[in-house]
Amino acid sequence: MNSKAKKPKTERMEWEFISLASHQMRTPLSAVKWFTEILLSGDLGKLNTEQRDFVEMISSSNARMIHLIDVLLKLSRIETGRVTIDPRPTDLSKLFQDVIFEFENQIKMKKLKLKLKLSQDLPKIKIDSTLFHEAYVNLISNSIKFNRIGGKIEVVITRKGNEVFSSVTDAGCGIPRAEQHKVFQRFFRAKNVGAGSEEGSGLGLYLVKRIIDIAGGRIGFESQEGKGSTFWFTLPISGQKPKKGEVSLVR
Amino acid sequence: MKKVLIVEDDKFIASAYKTKLRKVGYEIKLAYDGEEGLVALEKFKPDIIILDLVMPNKDGFQMLKELRGIPKWQKLPVLAVSNLGQREDIEQALRLGATDYIVKTDVSLADIVNKIESLLQK
Numbered sequence: 001m002n003s004k005a006k007k008p009k010t011e012r013m014e015w016e017f018i019s020l021a022s023h024q025m026r027t028p029l030s031a032v033k034w035f036t037e038i039l040l041s042g043d044l045g046k047l048n049t050e051q052r053d054f055v056e057m058i059s060s061s062n063a064r065m066i067h068l069i070d071v072l073l074k075l076s077r078i079e080t081g082r083v084t085i086d087p088r089p090t091d092l093s094k095l096f097q098d099v100i101f102e103f104e105n106q107i108k109m110k111k112l113k114l115k116l117k118l119s120q121d122l123p124k125i126k127i128d129s130t131l132f133h134e135a136y137v138n139l140i141s142n143s144i145k146f147n148r149i150g151g152k153i154e155v156v157i158t159r160k161g162n163e164v165f166s167s168v169t170d171a172g173c174g175i176p177r178a179e180q181h182k183v184f185q186r187f188f189r190a191k192n193v194g195a196g197s198e199e200g201s202g203l204g205l206y207l208v209k210r211i212i213d214i215a216g217g218r219i220g221f222e223s224q225e226g227k228g229s230t231f232w233f234t235l236p237i238s239g240q241k242p243k244k245g246e247v248s249l250v251r
Numbered sequence: 252m253k254k255v256l257i258v259e260d261d262k263f264i265a266s267a268y269k270t271k272l273r274k275v276g277y278e279i280k281l282a283y284d285g286e287e288g289l290v291a292l293e294k295f296k297p298d299i300i301i302l303d304l305v306m307p308n309k310d311g312f313q314m315l316k317e318l319r320g321i322p323k324w325q326k327l328p329v330l331a332v333s334n335l336g337q338r339e340d341i342e343q344a345l346r347l348g349a350t351d352y353i354v355k356t357d358v359s360l361a362d363i364v365n366k367i368e369s370l371l372q373k
Contacts, residue, residue: 034267
């Protein structure tokens with residue numbers, strides 16, 4: 001499926017502009033990242049406590065910008081049809097366990113209880129593992145970020161008819177009913193998320209939705225304020241179709 | 252002392268490399284595009300090249316293609332460090348003979364130092 005043909009021309013041009021602008025920002029962001037690293041390493045002399053605090057704040061603000069630009073670039077590849085889709089027979093349970101491994105420390109730090117219900121007899125499904133790795137990363141990262149200390153995360157991956165069903169349930173703050181229709185919109189942030197709490201790009205769920213869309217799957221959620229949320233998606237068992245990618249627009 | 256040729260058009264990025272790699276104990280030569288890079292290659296005779304890809308005049312892809320065409324440089328480790336992150340960009344650089352590929356914003360300078368050390372040991 002080629003998303004290029006279906007997008008209205010103006011929207012595609014907008015994403016091309018975003019892609020070019022994001023690329024231009026990457027070089028100065030790398031410079032800030034590396035110079036703060038040099039300052040913090042002490043190679044050029046020891047910083048006093050206040051200097052160190054400030055350089056650390058520059059560094060983490062910069063990391064947030066890098067993250068935002070990364071997500072924008074990933075999205076722009078999908079929205080302009082430049083993304084590579086290279087489906088290979090994939091064991092979703094294994095793919096998921098690789099993702100969990102990356103978050104082990106964060107799960108431990110928040111004392112979260114992880115319950116995995118990964119079906120043992122799942123067939124391998126032809127998907128692009130880079131894209132679905134990204135989708136799981138975003139769902140797990142949210143379930144940690146918005147969870148309470150000591151809360152539960154439950155993950156289900158199972159077959160339902162002609163689809164593979166994945167869900168991630170957290171015991172977090174949930175999403176107020178009045179805001180639920182906006183969840184998959186860009187830059188959505190629920191009002192009940194406390195000020196000063198961890199901030200994301202506001203694009204994570206939108207990116208997940210687009211990844212599922214182009215694979216011909218469905219995505220949805222159930223949420224109760226104060227109790228938690230379940231985000232789920234399905235994939236056709238027949239897998240996704242391949243698509244040749246294109247080199248970066250900036251070239 | 253091992254010699255590192257840095258081919259990078261951004262002056263700030265080049266300066267960050269220079270500061271860190273000198274501190275670690277490498278001899279450094281900077282070139283600001285592929286054309287300068289090829290000249291420096293013959294004079295400086297590096298043990299490894301750090302190569303940016305998007306550069307004015309002669310870009311990194313072209314420099315890679317030309318240097319791999321010279322028999323004595325066919326085995327020289329070339330680490331492509333770029334902000335191009337699309338799979339096709341990475342595959343093209345590897346096809347043209349880059350030994351390894353790193354996306355700049357994904358890594359720290361310490362990561363790059365580690366990568367250089369492991370490429371030099373091979």
